Amino acid sequence: MMRVWILPLLLAVAGSLVAAGLIARGSPGEGAVLLALFVLIATLNSPLIFPRSISDEEARRRSEADGRPIVYWRPGCQFCMRLRIRLGRQAGRAHWVNIWRDPDGAAAVRAVNDGNETVPTVFVAGRPFTNPDPAWVRERLSPTS
Template identity: 70%
Template sequence: MMRAWILPMLLVLSGSAVATGQIFKGSPGTAAALLPAFLALAAVNSPLIFPRSVGAQEAQRRSTVDGRPVVFWRPGCKYCIRLRIRLGRSASQLHWVDIWRDPAGAAAVRAANDGNETVPTVVVAGRPHINPDPAWVREQLSPSTRSGTAP
C-alpha cells in the first residue's frame, strides 16, 4: 500500500523544497505559484482521485450481478489517471481494482495481457480491453446506470 503514495509524497516534498528555495532567493510569488502546482500533481497522482477499490473477486461478483465493467488500475499510471478524469462522475459506477493492493487483481491483469501488468485493463462481460478509450468505457454502462437509477 505504501508504494501507491511514494510519487505523491515525493511531489509534495519536492514542491516544498522548491518553494522554500524560491522564498530564500527572494521570490515568494514564484514559490506561491509553484507549491500549488506540485500539490495538484500530487493529488492527481494519488489514489484519492479514484473510487474506492475492491478486491478482484468481489468486483467480478458485483459485475456479474449488475453488469458494470471492472477496471483494473494502479496508482501513478498516467493512462489510469486519464481514464479516471475523462470518465468524470460515471467513474463511480464502475468497479475499480487496485492491482498493487490485490494480488488476485494483478494475476487477472497478467492473465489478460500475456504476463504483463498493463493497466488500465477494463473487463466488460468477461472480456478484457486494454487501455480503452474513456468514451467507449462510458458507453458500456447500461442506460439505467448512466442515469443514476441503478441500485
C-alpha cells in the first residue's frame, strides 16, 4: 500500500524544499507557485484521481454482470493518467484494478502482455486491449453500449 504513495510524497517533499529555498531568498510568490505546481503533479500521480480500485476477482464478477470494461492501472503511469483524464466523468463506469494492490490483477496483465505489467490494460467482454485509445474506451462506457 505504501508503494503507491512514494512518488507523490517525493514530489511533495521536493516541492516543499525548493519552495522553502525560494521563500528564504525573498521570492515568496515564486515559492508558492512552485509548491502549488509540485502538489498538483503529486496529486495527479497519486491514487486520488482514480476511481476506487477493487479486486480483480470483484472486477471480473461485476464486468460479467454489467458488461462494463475492466481497467488495470497503477499509480504514476502517465498512460493510465491520460486514460483517466480523457474518460472524464465516465471513468467511474469502468471497473478499476490497481495492479500494485492486487496480485491477481498484476498476473492477469502479465498473462496478456508477454510477462510485462503494461498498463493500462483494458478488458472488454473478456478480451484484452493494451493502452487503448481513450475515445475507444469511452465508447465502451457509454450508457447505450
